[in-house]
Amino acid sequence: AQKVTQAQTEISVVEKEDVTLDCVYETRDTTYYLFWYKQPPSGELVFLIRRNSFDEQNEISGRYSWNFQKSTSSFNFTITASQVVDSAVYFCALTPGGGSTLGRLYFGRGTQLTVWP
Amino acid sequence: NAGVTQTPKFRVLKTGQSMTLLCAQDMNHEYMYWYRQDPGMGLRLIHYSVGEGTTAKGEVPDGYNVSRLKKQNFLLGLESAAPSQTSVYFCASRSWGAGRTSTDTQYFGPGTRLTVL
Numbered sequence: 001a002q003k004v005t006q007a008q009t010e011i012s013v014v015e016k017e018d019v020t021l022d023c024v025y026e027t028r029d030t031t032y033y034l035f036w037y038k039q040p041p042s043g044e045l046v047f048l049i050r051r052n053s054f055d056e057q058n059e060i061s062g063r064y065s066w067n068f069q070k071s072t073s074s075f076n077f078t079i080t081a082s083q084v085v086d087s088a089v090y091f092c093a094l095t096p097g098g099g100s101t102l103g104r105l106y107f108g109r110g111t112q113l114t115v116w117p
Numbered sequence: 118n119a120g121v122t123q124t125p126k127f128r129v130l131k132t133g134q135s136m137t138l139l140c141a142q143d144m145n146h147e148y149m150y151w152y153r154q155d156p157g158m159g160l161r162l163i164h165y166s167v168g169e170g171t172t173a174k175g176e177v178p179d180g181y182n183v184s185r186l187k188k189q190n191f192l193l194g195l196e197s198a199a200p201s202q203t204s205v206y207f208c209a210s211r212s213w214g215a216g217r218t219s220t221d222t223q224y225f226g227p228g229t230r231l232t233v234l
Contacts, residue, residue: 009157033221045207045225091159095221102167103148103211104175105223107159 002027004094006108013082014116021077021111023092029053032096034068034075035105039089048090051075082115089113120144123208123226130198130233138193138229140208148211149191150175150223151183153204160207166191198233205230 003026013019025034036048049059051068059066063080079086089112093105124139140149147168152160162175166185180202182194191210195202209223 004159035222037225043205043230044227047222047224050222095223102165102173103221103223104150104162104165105152105160105209107161109157109159 002029002094002096002106004092004106004108006090006092006111008111009109010112010114012114012116015083016081017115018078018080019082019113019115021079021090021092021113023075023077023108025073025075025092025094027094027096029096032094035093035095036066036075036077037091037093039091039110041088045091048077079113082113084115084117087113087115121208121210121224121226123206123229125229126227127230128232130195130231132199132233134198135194135196136198136231137195138206138208138231140191140193140210140226141189142191142208142210142224143189144210144212144224145188146210146212147188149185150209150211151181151191151193152207152209153177154207154228155204163193163206198231200233203231203233 005024032053034051038046056068065078067076089110091110092108095103121142150165151163154160161177163181164175164183166172169188172183184192206229208226211223
């Protein structure tokens with residue numbers, strides 16, 4: 001079975017604080033992809049990052065960083081020095097089986113991040 | 118290059134009415150998906166297609182039908198709308214390639230907000 005759990009339903013921080021969004025996943029597949037999507041108040045889904053199961057290197061993109069740990073089945077997302085524009089719902093998602101499969105995404109329920117000025 | 122587009126953006130239906138949601142992509146992707154998003158539920162897969170002329174059921178297919186007559190278009194139909202189908206509908210198309218250099222990623226349209234009275 002495939003499952004993605006985002007235990008934090010809502011998080012509120014003040015601008016310039018660092019914030020970490022947690023994501024825990026379950027899959028029996030040895031090959032899989034993990035994703036983070038951002039959904040701002042306007043409603044569209046914006047792709048942020050994809051991580052392959054065989055690549056545990058952490059990634060940094062500007063103020064965003066991702067920590068992938070297979071040992072704990074976690075793929076956490078940290079925003080450094082948060083800004084009001086970071087306010088959005090963030091979804092973690094899983095595609096099992098790699099590129100040769102149907103590619104359907106299993107989504108967590110999302111974390112609503114609110115950054116106050 | 119418009120990516121993934123959806124028509125219409127908003128729609129209000131009465132119970133029992135029918136309608137078709139149109140999704141179009143200009144990225145020459147084989148795989149396309151329809152998801153619905155409900156509060157606190159994340160996104161759930163309704164139907165998907167792995168190529169022109171092929172469709173299959175996802176996690177929540179009841180009450181919906183789909184067609185993929187052209188590679189670039191994926192239609193979602195509601196034959197007899199029910200209030201339980203009030204939701205935001207997202208279409209996605211998938212780029213992928215096998216192996217460690219795979220770019221397996223789904224790109225989403227802007228969504229259609231449907232209300233069934």
